[in-house]
Amino acid sequence: MPLALLTYALGLGERKRHFPAPQPLQKRYDVLIIGAGGHGLACAYHLAKDHGITKTIVIDKGYLGGGNTARNTTIVRANYLTEEGTAFYKESLALFENLSQELDLNTMYSKRGHLTLAHTDAALRTARWRAEVNKHLGVRSEVVGRHELRKICPQLNLSDEVRFPVLGALYHAPGAIARHDAVAWGYARAAYRRGVEILQNTEATGFQVERGRVVGVRTSRGTITAAKVVQAVAGHSSVLAHKLGIRLPIRTVPLQACVSQPYQPFLDPIVVSGSLHVYISQSARGEFVMGGATDPAELYDTRSTLEFKEQLMMHILELFPQLANANLLRQWAGLADMTPDFSPVMGKTPVKNYYIDAGWGTWGFKATPVCGKRMAECVATDKTPALLKPFALSRFDDFDLVGEKGAASVGH
Amino acid sequence: MPCPIHGERNIAEFFCKGPVLSMPNATRGTRQQWARYLFLAENKAGIVDEWWLHSPSSLWFVARRDTTSDEILQTWTIEAYRTQQQKKTTPKATPKATSKTTTR
Numbered sequence: 001m002p003l004a005l006l007t008y009a010l011g012l013g014e015r016k017r018h019f020p021a022p023q024p025l026q027k028r029y030d031v032l033i034i035g036a037g038g039h040g041l042a043c044a045y046h047l048a049k050d051h052g053i054t055k056t057i058v059i060d061k062g063y064l065g066g067g068n069t070a071r072n073t074t075i076v077r078a079n080y081l082t083e084e085g086t087a088f089y090k091e092s093l094a095l096f097e098n099l100s101q102e103l104d105l106n107t108m109y110s111k112r113g114h115l116t117l118a119h120t121d122a123a124l125r126t127a128r129w130r131a132e133v134n135k136h137l138g139v140r141s142e143v144v145g146r147h148e149l150r151k152i153c154p155q156l157n158l159s160d161e162v163r164f165p166v167l168g169a170l171y172h173a174p175g176a177i178a179r180h181d182a183v184a185w186g187y188a189r190a191a192y193r194r195g196v197e198i199l200q201n202t203e204a205t206g207f208q209v210e211r212g213r214v215v216g217v218r219t220s221r222g223t224i225t226a227a228k229v230v231q232a233v234a235g236h237s238s239v240l241a242h243k244l245g246i247r248l249p250i251r252t253v254p255l256q257a258c259v260s261q262p263y264q265p266f267l268d269p270i271v272v273s274g275s276l277h278v279y280i281s282q283s284a285r286g287e288f289v290m291g292g293a294t295d296p297a298e299l300y301d302t303r304s305t306l307e308f309k310e311q312l313m314m315h316i317l318e319l320f321p322q323l324a325n326a327n328l329l330r331q332w333a334g335l336a337d338m339t340p341d342f343s344p345v346m347g348k349t350p351v352k353n354y355y356i357d358a359g360w361g362t363w364g365f366k367a368t369p370v371c372g373k374r375m376a377e378c379v380a381t382d383k384t385p386a387l388l389k390p391f392a393l394s395r396f397d398d399f400d401l402v403g404e405k406g407a408a409s410v411g412h
Numbered sequence: 413m414p415c416p417i418h419g420e421r422n423i424a425e426f427f428c429k430g431p432v433l434s435m436p437n438a439t440r441g442t443r444q445q446w447a448r449y450l451f452l453a454e455n456k457a458g459i460v461d462e463w464w465l466h467s468p469s470s471l472w473f474v475a476r477r478d479t480t481s482d483e484i485l486q487t488w489t490i491e492a493y494r495t496q497q498q499k500k501t502t503p504k505a506t507p508k509a510t511s512k513t514t515t516r
């Protein structure tokens with residue numbers, strides 16, 4: 001037994017708090033961030049680190065990192081379809097690769113390679129399109145045939161004796177997975193160290209508005225005054241923005257996932273099939289992490305359903321028949337904030353001093369570092385960074401959408 | 413799902429087709445009205461009227477559902493729903509046509 005575990009069990013030795021105890025509230029903050037998920041915390045960290053703004057408070061109605069950040073299946077990739085999307089996620093990948101050093105916490109970032117299987121000619125065409133856009137922007141992506149696929153992922157069932165035989169795939173070598181909790185905790189701790197306050201179990205219930213500007217947030221612990229306010233609340237985005245009269249292009253839909261019990265290392269790459277609506281990877285713990293597309297209707301409830309698991313397993317077993325006897329260990333859901341174009345909404349809103357970070361649907365974990373960095377820049381300078389411009393809320397009034405459905409509807 | 417024609421059927425036979433909204437006028441609707449109709453959903457946590465499709469029979473109908481519990485409260489054929497809506501002076505589940513941004 002390791003010594004540390006033994007001393008802990010015997011109650012010896014000093015127990016260090018991971019995060020400091022909450023302090024009494026200050027009179028006024030420079031920035032208040034609603035939502036202590038990865039996005040809110042990363043924004044707080046970059047406000048402090050890049051812009052010297054440390055009088056920041058992050059509030060969460062639950063616990064830190066307990067929303068979609070805790071529920072996601074941690075796929076990190078940059079092989080998107082649009083130039084705007086690819087450039088944005090490419091920067092996030094670069095930040096992710098260095099994140100453990102940056103935050104002084106092991107995020108267990110593990111480059112696995114990411115395969116998007118094609119079972120139809122149409123899917124192969126989309127793969128080719130994505131590969132060309134990606135290569136043009138310096139992101140490693142290529143279309144591979146069955147022969148190469150067999151080398152990259154020998155475990156995959158390439159037989160023709162299935163309902164939807166695999167024809168080829170889009171291969172994205174930098175595709176990775178990471179430890180989601182470590183990302184949230186790492187940003188939280190690094191933000192704390194720079195003076196940021198984090199207040200859990202505190203729900204934003206309304207706003208104080210004076211002459212069209214937000215000046216404070218009403219919370220379950222009273223009103224907190226702040227010069228600028230950011231909302232980063234994922235599936236609850238519409239409900240919160242509604243209190244300010246802001247309409248969002250968002251539908252809240254559950255996204256379910258599950259893991260098997262741990263097994264010996266078996267599967268290196270992340271395997272996604274857009275046509276079969278499933279994806280799978282094997283975590284560092286040996287669990288098979290599996291999921292698919294969102295539920296069929298809007299819902300503010302994180303229940304799990306049998307339909308989801310039946311659909312999922314039917315197709316997973318076609319791709320990996322070896323898993324037929326694997327046992328499921330856990331299942332859960334998160335509330336995905338889905339947009340019509342499968343792209344996020346970031347930046348300014350019609351209300352002064354109020355900034356939004358939403359529309360992350362099923363794809364926002366990988367964007368945590370870049371979104372935190374660029375949202376911080378937007379809030380600190382009150383100017384929209386070039387990388388965020390295509391994702392403004394106003395794009396829906398301008399009919400100027402950033403269509404990412406072909407690259408984001410299943411492969412999160 | 414209690415289908416208004418077929419009675420109770422497995423939910424897997426149905427597709428949810430989004431909230432019942434009144435469409436802007438085809439020639440006179442403004443860009444803003446269309447943007448709101450197409451993209452800027454209310455996304456309410458609560459009771460909503462929605463279009464549903466019974467796939468095997470291609471039947472479209474309206475269901476009232478609670479989006480916090482997934483409970484289906486009532487269903488109507490299109491005709492029955494219209495009659496019910498006309499009886500009311502203020503029809504429910506139509507989007508507010510105004511687009512002014514109010515605070516709070």
Ligand SMILES: Cc1cc2nc3c(=O)[nH]c(=O)nc-3n(C[C@H](O)[C@H](O)[C@H](O)COP(=O)(O)OP(=O)(O)OC[C@H]3O[C@@H](n4cnc5c(N)ncnc54)[C@H](O)[C@@H]3O)c2cc1C
Nearest residue numbers: 035037038039061067068069072073075204334364365366
């Ligand atoms: C099952 C599943 C799998 C996914 N897989 C992937 C993947 O493989 N790759 C990927 O990139 N993305 C994935 N995603 C998406 C990703 O998880 C999210 O987009 C991302 O984590 C969003 O982070 P966030 O910080 O914005 O939101 P969250 O982590 O949800 O944080 C929002 C916080 O706001 C709080 N909050 C809400 N309302 C209030 C209020 N009124 N007052 C105070 N606090 C409030 C919540 O408690 C929550 O903690 C997946 C999502 C799910 C559900």
